[in-house]
């Protein structure tokens with residue numbers, strides 16, 4: 898079973914950049930106006946989840 902990783906709901910993301918600035922691993926970037934998590938870089942710290950003003954980020958089990 899994979900570790901839960903941060904996943905952005907693109908429908909909800911406002912591209913405010915908050916999660917990008919707080920991620921300690923630089924695992925989030927804005928791509929085409931939406932936040933995207935690099936699952937390989939994400940250490941599942943949860944900071945981005947707490948930071949997002951519109952709750953666009955949640956943890957999901959990722960198997961690869």
Ligand code: SF4
Nearest residue numbers: 920939940942943945
């Ligand atoms: S959970 Fe932590 S490491 Fe993963 S994307 Fe969010 S801030 Fe970055």
Ligand code: SF4
Nearest residue numbers: 910911913914916949
């Ligand atoms: S903090 Fe939330 S709304 Fe802002 S860019 Fe990240 S996912 Fe999108």
